[in-house]
Amino acid sequence: xxxxxxxxxxxxxxxxxxxxxxxxxxxxxxxxxxxxxxxxxxxxxxxxxxxxxxxxxxxxxxxxxxxxxxxxxxxxxxxxxxxxxxxxxxxxxxxxxxxxxxxxxxxxxxxxxxxxxxxxxxxxxxxxxxxxxxxxxxxxxxxxxxxxxxxxxxxxxxxxxxxxxx
Numbered sequence: 001x002x003x004x005x006x007x008x009x010x011x012x013x014x015x016x017x018x019x020x021x022x023x024x025x026x027x028x029x030x031x032x033x034x035x036x037x038x039x040x041x042x043x044x045x046x047x048x049x050x051x052x053x054x055x056x057x058x059x060x061x062x063x064x065x066x067x068x069x070x071x072x073x074x075x076x077x078x079x080x081x082x083x084x085x086x087x088x089x090x091x092x093x094x095x096x097x098x099x100x101x102x103x104x105x106x107x108x109x110x111x112x113x114x115x116x117x118x119x120x121x122x123x124x125x126x127x128x129x130x131x132x133x134x135x136x137x138x139x140x141x142x143x144x145x146x147x148x149x150x151x152x153x154x155x156x157x158x159x160x161x162x163x164x165x166x
Contacts, residue, residue: 032061
């Protein structure tokens with residue numbers, strides 16, 4: 001009876017290992033470049049204490065192809081007398097692949113002046129993916145967000161580099 005119990009335990013553990021190995025995801029390198037347009041709205045009802053940034057645009061990303069981008073984030077302008085840093089937090093983003101599959105994520109960081117008029121650059125920018133639709137239904141990933149934006153026009157270019165698993 002002892003041998004039978006051990007054999008059963010061994011079989012169950014091997015099935016569990018096989019099942020988890022079959023569902024394991026491999027982290028792949030991710031990169032994307034997006035031309036964005038951001039408008040700001042005063043909307044504390046949207047969950048942002050001061051300003052809500054509303055983003056739209058397009059670009060390309062590996063595994064997605066031509067990509068539409070949309071999202072929102074909370075923007076905190078600099079306090080009077082403070083350095084001109086615009087923090088953005090609680091960002092939610094949707095990337096829609098060429099075939100319609102979607103990838104959902106979050107992002108945060110700050111914009112600081114470049115010294116070239118109203119052009120600001122992203123510092124401490126990060127993103128993470130948590131789910132999606134279609135082939136990205138179980139997607140995860142994270143990485144660095146860089147780029148520039150003209151804070152007078154809202155037009156900018158963002159780059160995302162990191163990993164994705166799906």
